[in-house]
Each structure stands twice: as C-alpha cells, then as structure tokens.
Amino acid sequence: MTAITQSVDLDRRGRVAVLTVNNPPVNALSQHVRQGLRDGVKQAIADSAVSALVIVCAGRTFIAGADITEFGKPPREPGLHEVLDLIESSPKPVVAAIHGTALGGGLEVTLACHYRVGVKDARFGLPEVKLGLLPGAGGTQRLPRVVGVEKGLAMMVSGDPIRADEALQHGLIDAIVEGDLAAAGVGFAEKVLAEKRPLKKIRDLDEKLAAVRGKPEVFANFRKSVARQIRGFRAPENIIKAVEAAVSLPFDQGLKRERELFVELLSSSESKAQRYFFFAEREAAKIPDVPSDTPAKEIKKAAVIGAGTMGGGIAMNFANAGIPVTVVEVAREALDRGLGIVRKNYEATASRGRLTAQDVEKRMGLITGTTDFNAVRDADIIIEAVFEEMPIKKEVFAKLDAIAKPDAVLATNTSTLDVNEIASATKRPESVIGTHFFSPANVMRLLENVRGNRSSKTTVATAMAVGRKIGKVPVLVGVCYGFVGNRMLHQRGLQAEKLILEGALPHQVDKVLTDFGFPMGPFAMGDLAGLDVGWRIRKGRGAKSPVADRICELGRFGQKTGAGYFRYEKGDRTPIPDPEVEKIIVDVATAQGITRRHVSDEEILQRLLYPMVNEGAKILEEKIAIRASDIDVIWVYGYGWPVYRGGPMFWADQIGLKALRDKMLEFQKATGDAFWTPAPLLVRLADQGKGFLAA
Ligand SMILES: NC(=O)c1ccc[n+]([C@@H]2O[C@H](COP(=O)([O-])OP(=O)(O)OC[C@H]3O[C@@H](n4cnc5c(N)ncnc54)[C@H](O)[C@@H]3O)[C@@H](O)[C@H]2O)c1
Known part of the structure; x- marks a missing residue:
C-alpha cells in the first residue's frame, strides 16, 4: 500500500490497482483528495503491471460532495475537471465501487469512470441545486447521457438522491454488489478485462440524448411540471438550460456552457442566500454553553x-x-x-x-x-x-x-x-x-x-x-x-391590518408577499388558521381588531366556513377577493376618519417586513435568539420565508441596515407612530456600517 496523499492510498490486487479515499467524515473532495486521485490514477496508468483501476472509499460513505470548508476560497489545484478528464481518458478501465452516498462531485467522479458498481443501500444524487448551484464538473452533461434527459433533469432539479435499485434500472450503475466492496470492485474489473469490454466513456454516449433531439416539448413539459416548486429559484432553470446544451451541443461545448451557467449561479443573490442558509442551519445546532459533548438523555419512550x-x-x-x-x-x-x-x-x-x-x-x-x-x-x-x-x-x-x-x-x-x-x-x-x-x-x-x-x-x-x-x-x-417566530409575525400582522385601512386590499397585500416568495400572505394565512381563534382571544381580553371582528361577526371564520378575508369555492383553497369584505374595510376606514389612498407594492413590502427585522434586532439584543442566523432558520422552516432570500436578517443585511433604519425613521416622521422607532441594535449597526451577520 502506498500513500499518495494524506487521504488517498494506492494498493495492488493482482493486476488491478485499488485507489482508496479516506477523508473522514464524508470523504469530501478536499484538495488532497483531488490530488491523490490525480496522482494515483497517473501512477496506476504508468505501471505496466496494472491493467485496471478501482476507486473505492473507506469509512461510512463514498465521496459525498465538495469540501465545504473550501467554499468561498480561491480554488486550489488540481481542479476536479482535470482529475475527471484523466480518469475518463485512462487507457485502462476504471471502476467506481460505491457505498453510502455518492453525492455532487462524488457522483461526478463516478460518472468519469468507465463502470460503476454499488452496494444495495448506496444512494446516488446531484444535490447542488439545494445550494442554488448546478453540478459543475460535467454532471449536467454526463448524467443525461446515462440515465436519459427526463430522469437526469428530475434528479438534478430536485437534488434528491436515488437508491441503488433505481440507479441500476436507469443504467447509472452496472451492477449491485455484495460483500467486501473493494474485492467486489476488483472482481468486476477482472470481469471487464476477461470479457474485453470496451472503455465505456459516458462523454461518447449519444443514444439517450438522440431520443429527445428535436423534441423541445420534452423540456417544455418538464418546465411546466416543476413550475410551482422552482418558483423564485434560479438554479433549476440553469440546470435545464445545461441539459438542453447537452442535447444540442458536442460534449466539450456542452461543458463550456455548463461552466457559464455555473458561474452565473455562483454570483447570483439566490445561491449566495442558499449557501448562507446551508451554514445557518448547521450553526443553529451549536449552543455556546451547551457543547456538543453535553450528555443528552437517550429517548426510548x-x-x-x-x-x-x-x-x-x-x-x-x-x-x-x-x-x-x-x-x-x-x-x-x-x-x-x-x-x-x-x-x-x-x-x-x-x-x-x-x-x-x-x-x-x-x-x-x-x-x-x-x-x-x-x-x-x-x-x-x-x-x-x-x-x-x-x-x-x-x-x-x-x-x-x-x-x-x-x-x-x-x-x-x-x-x-x-x-x-x-x-x-x-x-x-x-x-x-x-x-x-x-x-x-x-x-x-x-x-x-x-x-x-x-x-x-x-x-x-x-x-x-x-x-x-x-x-x-x-x-x-x-x-x-x-418567542422568536410569532413575536416577529405579530409585527407584520399589525401593519397588514393598517395597510388595508389606508387603502390596500387583502389580495394586494397578500400578492406582494407571494411575489416575494412566501407561500401565502397574512390574510390567506389567517383564513387557513381560522379567524375565530384570534377573535375569541380578543374578546377575552377586551381587545379589538375592527375589520377582523366584523368579518367574524358574520360567521366568516376562514377556509373552514368557506369565507373569511376571502371567499372560497367548495373544495378549493384558492382565495377569491370578496366585495363584501372590501365594503367592511371601507366602512371601518370611513368610521375611523381615514382617507383611503393608493398604497404602492414597495411600501407594502417595507411596511410588512421592516418591522419584523426591527423586532429581530430587539430579540437579538435581549438574547432571546443566540444569533441572527437562528432567526433566519426559524423564518425559513417555520413561516415559509423563501430560502433564496436567506431569511429576514440576511435579507436586511443585503438591503443595508442604514437604508432600512432611515426608511423606518421616514415612516415614523410621516405617521408620528412610535411603532417605527428603530431598535437600538439596528441604530448602532447602521451607524457602524455593519450588518446583523457580520456583527
Ligand atoms: N394549533 C396550533 O397551531 C398550535 C401551534 C403551536 C403551539 N400550539 C399550542 O399547543 C397546545 C395545544 O394546542 P392545540 O391546537 O393542539 O389544542 P387543541 O384544543 O386542539 O387540543 C388540546 C387537547 O388537550 C386535551 N386536554 C385538555 N386538558 C387536558 C388534560 N388535563 N390532560 C390531557 N389532555 C387534555 C383536550 O381534550 C384537547 O384534545 C397549546 O398550548 C397551543 O398553544 C398550538
């Protein structure tokens, strides 16, 4: 056994060289792994006693993706493309032997190999879309050549891995193997040699692409089928374009197109937010005074x-x-x-x-x-x-x-x-x-x-x-x-109520938020949850919400009664604007001496979301949340804040806290309402030119 780098070993079993990657915990594609693969493959190719190669991983999984600690840092040689080129163009067959999860760059490594075998509980996927990216090491060009365009699109746009039986069925692996994995890989390589099987280079396959060439409806139908789930995201469309390129361009040009589309995503605000959020979610597990080795009770019942x-x-x-x-x-x-x-x-x-x-x-x-x-x-x-x-x-x-x-x-x-x-x-x-x-x-x-x-x-x-x-x-x-989520939501609700009295209508307010990326706006959400809950609480406390109270007095409790802020057709959850509600709103506004005016969408967005950010600042200062990113995790997972906008605190940082504070002061001046007083932390950070996350 020869150590090629700290994480890659080269061994020989008869005439088959075995390259073993050992980079715990998930065999990420760190620089030394890429270098180890490159140099190991080179050595094996140069060794006249070697007739075939097997790439296998130690530990609990095959290569499960990029090394996230290298994110945002200058790239280090060798790049993954160079390694994959070398593997694919090897004159000796290369077999990937897979267990655990072959994900992202890990799956792309296997796609550069001539054959792939996997154990029965292995998983295969290209999850880059979840970080707002696309598989940038040939994945968009090679995967459809193996599994076909529709399956390739589905895998890359969902980012969800598939199981070994499905991988076998779609030709992504050549066999499901049992027992010692390296031995099984060597056994498969021996078979390839004995049967004099050709070097199967995926780049040269065309059959599955030819099947959809000249059929743009395949892509049109796919776009239609995922339209709802990808709304607002940028990466899925670039993935689809890259696969279109795979179908219409020669392999090398397709790779170039993939690169362009990848670079476009890398600098997009959506991917930036999604990558931020990926780390935010992991951070949330960390509690400064309760380290990860704190004994937790095992829950058996x-x-x-x-x-x-x-x-x-x-x-x-x-x-x-x-x-x-x-x-x-x-x-x-x-x-x-x-x-x-x-x-x-x-x-x-x-x-x-x-x-x-x-x-x-x-x-x-x-x-x-x-x-x-x-x-x-x-x-x-x-x-x-x-x-x-x-x-x-x-x-x-x-x-x-x-x-x-x-x-x-x-x-x-x-x-x-x-x-x-x-x-x-x-x-x-x-x-x-x-x-x-x-x-x-x-x-x-x-x-x-x-x-x-x-x-x-x-x-x-x-x-x-x-x-x-x-x-x-x-x-x-x-x-x-x-707590954090509902406390911030309450601020948004207060403004939503004011906005409809000043001149906006529930469907306009809701649309601003659904256009922003929320699954629904505050009024549709109220109808879904049931307006009677809040009504009963208000009655108990002697509190009032004039519009909501009058809607409830009519027995309109939301979806469950077929009407609330909106009306609903039987068996359909689509909110339909209702003139009856508009009349109530106008009546209440008149009774309160409010002259209704046109309220712009921009004002609606700012008035709904800036107070939430301001409350978030108070929550941070009071140490109710450990860190700003925790607030973002709460809003994305609990309230449908679009992940491609990171979360309220990340979003505020992108706007700039100074601009946000100034706008709040403007609202305060216009309304004389103390509601708009910027939180001390917001003021401090704005003065220092900082953001919540950099603070
Ligand atoms: N509904 C929501 O959206 C929501 C969300 C988050 C938290 N909560 C909280 O969860 C809790 C429950 O809310 P829910 O919506 O499920 O209420 P619910 O009225 O649907 O259910 C409460 C249940 O508790 C039972 N119960 C009452 N006293 C009991 C007792 N002494 N012993 C055993 N069972 C008893 C009742 O029979 C009833 O079935 C509340 O504290 C609520 O604030 C609710």
Missing part, C-alpha cells in the same frame, strides 16, 4: 399529553422515528377523535403511495392512547399539548412531577405562555423546557426549543437531540411572549 391538533401531530413524529409514544387524554372521546385523525393522516399518505399499509399499522402500533396519566411513568420525555391556559398547564405539570421518572424531560408545547411559570409548578424546573412545534406538527420542520431560566444543560441538549432524531430543525430560543 415518549409521551404526549393531549390528542388535539398539535398532540396528534407530535405523536406522529415519534412514531415516524420508530419511538414508542403514549398519548394521554382526559376523555375517551377526545382520545378516539385524536387518534382517528392520526390514522387518517397516515392513510392519506399511504393512498399517495408514500407509505405501505404495513408502515401505517407499524406506526399506529407505536402509538398507545390512554386516559390514565400513570401511563407516562416510564417515558423519557413527556410533551404537554393541552389547552393554552396557564392553570390547566400548571395542573398538568404538577401531576407530571408526581408521576414522571426522576430524569424525564418535561416539555410544553405552549405558544404564548411563560415556560418559567409552567416550570414553577414542578419541583424540578431544571427538567422543564418548551418544545414549540408548528402546525401541522407532523409536517413542519421547525422546532423552537424554549430554554427556561432553570432548564439544565442536559435538558437543553436532550430537547435539541430529540428534535433532530424526529426529523425537525431545532432552534434554541429564550422565554418571551411569542
């Missing part, structure tokens, strides 16, 4: 109190992750109703072919419903999701305190109540934490974990770990009204 809207969804998360979960309700009927909805949800997923009937039963089998509180006795984490009323929450926590294991984590799903006060109902406030799920709880990825004053480090570490285990993106926040 969970319990959820309350089988309502949230409780059922939360229980599903545990069942989906294979963790048994007990659901406790006060009465049998509520329990049956709640678990009935859970079953219906699973069956709906099964009817779409995304779960088998056995999966449904297996997951339902992991959920045990009961009205006996004592059943939580052996749970490692208990999540309370009962009515949003402090006395009820306190009663539940006092009960849990008496019954739960001494080291169990006691969590509350409250969205507005004080976690510290809830914790005070127990003799173990160190074990109490908020786990704020978003609705629908089985779907939404965001989890705001709310750290109480007394929450222990183990409790925090456990809540973060269990969040990840059940497929969420947990972000740690502090206690305050609305």
Whole structure:
C-alpha cells in the first residue's frame, strides 16, 4: 500500500490497482483528495503491471460532495475537471465501487469512470441545486447521457438522491454488489478485462440524448411540471438550460456552457442566500454553553399529553422515528377523535403511495392512547399539548412531577405562555423546557426549543437531540411572549391590518408577499388558521381588531366556513377577493376618519417586513435568539420565508441596515407612530456600517 496523499492510498490486487479515499467524515473532495486521485490514477496508468483501476472509499460513505470548508476560497489545484478528464481518458478501465452516498462531485467522479458498481443501500444524487448551484464538473452533461434527459433533469432539479435499485434500472450503475466492496470492485474489473469490454466513456454516449433531439416539448413539459416548486429559484432553470446544451451541443461545448451557467449561479443573490442558509442551519445546532459533548438523555419512550391538533401531530413524529409514544387524554372521546385523525393522516399518505399499509399499522402500533396519566411513568420525555391556559398547564405539570421518572424531560408545547411559570409548578424546573412545534406538527420542520431560566444543560441538549432524531430543525430560543417566530409575525400582522385601512386590499397585500416568495400572505394565512381563534382571544381580553371582528361577526371564520378575508369555492383553497369584505374595510376606514389612498407594492413590502427585522434586532439584543442566523432558520422552516432570500436578517443585511433604519425613521416622521422607532441594535449597526451577520 502506498500513500499518495494524506487521504488517498494506492494498493495492488493482482493486476488491478485499488485507489482508496479516506477523508473522514464524508470523504469530501478536499484538495488532497483531488490530488491523490490525480496522482494515483497517473501512477496506476504508468505501471505496466496494472491493467485496471478501482476507486473505492473507506469509512461510512463514498465521496459525498465538495469540501465545504473550501467554499468561498480561491480554488486550489488540481481542479476536479482535470482529475475527471484523466480518469475518463485512462487507457485502462476504471471502476467506481460505491457505498453510502455518492453525492455532487462524488457522483461526478463516478460518472468519469468507465463502470460503476454499488452496494444495495448506496444512494446516488446531484444535490447542488439545494445550494442554488448546478453540478459543475460535467454532471449536467454526463448524467443525461446515462440515465436519459427526463430522469437526469428530475434528479438534478430536485437534488434528491436515488437508491441503488433505481440507479441500476436507469443504467447509472452496472451492477449491485455484495460483500467486501473493494474485492467486489476488483472482481468486476477482472470481469471487464476477461470479457474485453470496451472503455465505456459516458462523454461518447449519444443514444439517450438522440431520443429527445428535436423534441423541445420534452423540456417544455418538464418546465411546466416543476413550475410551482422552482418558483423564485434560479438554479433549476440553469440546470435545464445545461441539459438542453447537452442535447444540442458536442460534449466539450456542452461543458463550456455548463461552466457559464455555473458561474452565473455562483454570483447570483439566490445561491449566495442558499449557501448562507446551508451554514445557518448547521450553526443553529451549536449552543455556546451547551457543547456538543453535553450528555443528552437517550429517548426510548415518549409521551404526549393531549390528542388535539398539535398532540396528534407530535405523536406522529415519534412514531415516524420508530419511538414508542403514549398519548394521554382526559376523555375517551377526545382520545378516539385524536387518534382517528392520526390514522387518517397516515392513510392519506399511504393512498399517495408514500407509505405501505404495513408502515401505517407499524406506526399506529407505536402509538398507545390512554386516559390514565400513570401511563407516562416510564417515558423519557413527556410533551404537554393541552389547552393554552396557564392553570390547566400548571395542573398538568404538577401531576407530571408526581408521576414522571426522576430524569424525564418535561416539555410544553405552549405558544404564548411563560415556560418559567409552567416550570414553577414542578419541583424540578431544571427538567422543564418548551418544545414549540408548528402546525401541522407532523409536517413542519421547525422546532423552537424554549430554554427556561432553570432548564439544565442536559435538558437543553436532550430537547435539541430529540428534535433532530424526529426529523425537525431545532432552534434554541429564550422565554418571551411569542418567542422568536410569532413575536416577529405579530409585527407584520399589525401593519397588514393598517395597510388595508389606508387603502390596500387583502389580495394586494397578500400578492406582494407571494411575489416575494412566501407561500401565502397574512390574510390567506389567517383564513387557513381560522379567524375565530384570534377573535375569541380578543374578546377575552377586551381587545379589538375592527375589520377582523366584523368579518367574524358574520360567521366568516376562514377556509373552514368557506369565507373569511376571502371567499372560497367548495373544495378549493384558492382565495377569491370578496366585495363584501372590501365594503367592511371601507366602512371601518370611513368610521375611523381615514382617507383611503393608493398604497404602492414597495411600501407594502417595507411596511410588512421592516418591522419584523426591527423586532429581530430587539430579540437579538435581549438574547432571546443566540444569533441572527437562528432567526433566519426559524423564518425559513417555520413561516415559509423563501430560502433564496436567506431569511429576514440576511435579507436586511443585503438591503443595508442604514437604508432600512432611515426608511423606518421616514415612516415614523410621516405617521408620528412610535411603532417605527428603530431598535437600538439596528441604530448602532447602521451607524457602524455593519450588518446583523457580520456583527
Ligand atoms: N394549533 C396550533 O397551531 C398550535 C401551534 C403551536 C403551539 N400550539 C399550542 O399547543 C397546545 C395545544 O394546542 P392545540 O391546537 O393542539 O389544542 P387543541 O384544543 O386542539 O387540543 C388540546 C387537547 O388537550 C386535551 N386536554 C385538555 N386538558 C387536558 C388534560 N388535563 N390532560 C390531557 N389532555 C387534555 C383536550 O381534550 C384537547 O384534545 C397549546 O398550548 C397551543 O398553544 C398550538
């Protein structure tokens, strides 16, 4: 065995050279890996005792992509293209032997090889689109030559990997192998030699491209089929263009086109935001005073109190992750109703072919419903999701305190109540934490974990770990009204209400936000959530929201009653502007002495989003969020902020905090409203010419 570089070894097994990449944890394509591959391949080609080569990886996976620590730094030799050229033009057959995930540049390496074999649980994908980029090392040119244009487009535009059986079916791999992988690779290479198989260079394949040549409708149909999911993103269109080039241009010119389209993306604001967000999400896992080696409690059993809207969804998360979960309700009927909805949800997923009937039963089998509180006795984490009323929450926590294991984590799903006060109902406030799920709880990825004053480090570490285990993106926040997400959302809501009185209409306000990239605007969102919830809360508090109150008085509670701010046709969720609502708005404005005027889209956007950024600044200063990027993660995963705009704090930095502060002062001057007072942190950073993220 010869070490070529620190991460690549060259070995010989008979007449087959084996290059092994060993660059933990994921065998990323660092400079020394590229150099090791290049020099190793050169040596093997030069060695007259070698007739074929195998590229294989040590550790848990094949090369799973670029080295992210090299992002944004000047490129270092050798470039990946040079390495791939060398492999593809090798006069001796090169076989890639794949396990784990061959992703991005890793898959592109295999596409330069003449043959590919993989183990049965290997995965293959080009996920560059998720960073707003395209596969820039020949992937857009080679993949369609192997799997065909439609499959290649689908893989690259979704970025989702495929399994080995599918890869075999589409010709992406030549065989599924078992046993020692290097040996299997060598065995395959021996077969290639024995059968005198040709050097299969993907660059020379044309059959699958020829099949769509002169058929522009293939691309037109694809564009149409993904139009909704790629709205606002730039990379998917460039990927499609690159594949069009693969079909219409010779290979080398296609590569050039790929390069141009790649460079265009690299400098685009969308990719910049997406790459920022990639790191933001990873940062959110880091808690300065709770290092990653803090012992977290292993969760073998969970319990959820309350089988309502949230409780059922939360229980599903545990069942989906294979963790048994007990659901406790006060009465049998509520329990049956709640678990009935859970079953219906699973069956709906099964009817779409995304779960088998056995999966449904297996997951339902992991959920045990009961009205006996004592059943939580052996749970490692208990999540309370009962009515949003402090006395009820306190009663539940006092009960849990008496019954739960001494080291169990006691969590509350409250969205507005004080976690510290809830914790005070127990003799173990160190074990109490908020786990704020978003609705629908089985779907939404965001989890705001709310750290109480007394929450222990183990409790925090456990809540973060269990969040990840059940497929969420947990972000740690502090206690305050609305935590991070809803607190900022509230500011947006206040302006939305004002805007319709001043002259805009709900559909105009909503359109500004959907054009910005949100899945829906504040009024459609209100209709979806149900306007009666807020109405009841306002009545309880003696608060008013004149337009919303009058809409509710008419029994218009949103989608569920067929009308709210908008009206809805039966069985259709499309909001339709309603003259009846417009009349209410105009009446209320008149009654308040407001002269309605034309409000520009630009003003709507600024008035909706700048106050959110300002609230974000307060949240940072109060240390409710650990860092600005955490706020962005919350908004992207919890509220549909378009990821190609990074998140509110990143977005604000792109505008420039000085411009943002000045605009707020302008609004303040025009309205005399203290609402527009810029937060001290915003003022300070603007004065210093800094941004939230560079601060
Ligand atoms: N609905 C949302 O969008 C949402 C989002 C985030 C957080 N939350 C929070 O989640 C919690 C639950 O909200 P929801 O929308 O699921 O309410 P819900 O009314 O749908 O469900 C509450 C359930 O708790 C049960 N319950 C009440 N007291 C109980 C007790 N003592 N023991 C056992 N079960 C009891 C009720 O029977 C009911 O089924 C609230 O704190 C709420 O603020 C809700």
